[in-house]
Amino acid sequence: MYILESPHLTTQNLSLPHAQIERPGRPPLLQIYSPTLTPLRHLQRQRKGKIRKLIVRPSTHFQLRIAQRLLITSDQRVVAKKDRAIPRLKIRAGPAFGSGEHATTHLCLRYLTHFLASSPKPKPTVLDLGCGSGILALAAAKWNANAIGWDLDPTAIQEAQRNARINRLNNKARFSIIDALRAPLPDADLIVANLYDSLLLHLLPRLERHRKSHTTLILSGILHGQENSIIRAARGFRWKLQRRGRLGRWHCLQFRA
Ligand SMILES: C[S@@+](CC[C@H](N)C(=O)[O-])C[C@H]1O[C@@H](n2cnc3c(N)ncnc32)[C@H](O)[C@@H]1O
Structure with a gap:
């Protein structure tokens, strides 16, 4: 999944999945998600005049352990042996906060x-x-x-x-x-x-x-x-x-x- 993010974009006419990340004291950050780069690059070209810089970042695999109580992972295949008994949730990175x-x-x-x-x-x-x-x-x-x-x-x-x-x-x-x-x-x-x-x-x-x-x-x-x-x-x-x-x-x- 690739994420394009910018505080200067609006959700108007946007067909890709997206989320508005509120940041107190600063303008909200719009994140747009796509499994491939092409639609994001296309969007970047389309809205060029308005935006000086867009950050496109691939979302990476993550894993989070809450003591022995819970393991959150974006990929079930890479859970260490010692963690396999912990209750597990699979949550993919994006497209929602x-x-x-x-x-x-x-x-x-x-x-x-x-x-x-x-x-x-x-x-x-x-x-x-x-x-x-x-x-x-x-x-x-x-x-x-x-x-x-x-x-x-x-x-x-x-x-x-x-x-x-x-x-x-x-x-x-x-x-x-x-x-x-x-x-x-x-x-x-x-x-x-x-x-x-x-x-x-x-x-x-x-x-x-x-x-x-x-x-x-x-x-x-x-x-x-x-x-x-x-x-x-x-x-x-x-x-x-x-x-x-x-x-x-x-x-x-x-x-x-
Ligand atoms: C900071 S995210 C938290 C997401 C998730 N609960 C977590 O802990 O990672 C805040 C969420 O609240 C939602 N939100 C903001 N105002 C809301 C409202 N008045 N009613 C319901 N949801 C709202 C946003 O759309 C966003 O998904």
Whole structure:
């Protein structure tokens, strides 16, 4: 899979799969995906006058291990012998955000699998808001949760459904195109939202019923410097900070009622 990315491109008249990567304080980065280079080179020529430089990068094989709890891989064939007993998810790199390589996803996977490993319920419900490739909901389904994933982006939902099929988890994970900031939110034991800090601030006031019914909350996608405003806002809604972690510039926060 090749990825062409540029902050100067728009999605207008674009027939190739693509994802808009939000970057707080900077214009969103548009990533366009193709299994071959030719259509991307063609696009590059077509939109030449407008864009000075486009980065075309082949997406590489990746593997991510979350302790002994989960192994995310883009290629099942290259799993080391010692890792073969670990529950495994196959997620391809692109065409939706969420291969596990990004720090925000990585932190969510740590907290999510830790929550599920210690959950007293045999089949907890996990709601993944902004599911992208479905990676978090599928990780939860792999841990026997009843998983629900929502995303605004139809390409992301298509990709999440595809990932559910290839991991044979389509009976445990349901994905829908839904705006998490508008639709009524279903009950859940755990809500995980790897969104951006401004969206998280809009989400918090919608979670009062969940706090009362003892839902756990994992909030990620929080840039360094923004974490205290999220903690203050959550405390204002009477959520208690339970865990916090940082990878590079990104923070992840876990709250309980
Ligand atoms: C940072 S990505 C996270 C993807 C994946 N959950 C992960 O952890 O790797 C954020 C996702 O949220 C989606 N999104 C943004 N605003 C949303 C909203 N209001 N409702 C639902 N999804 C939204 C975007 O389309 C994108 O796929």
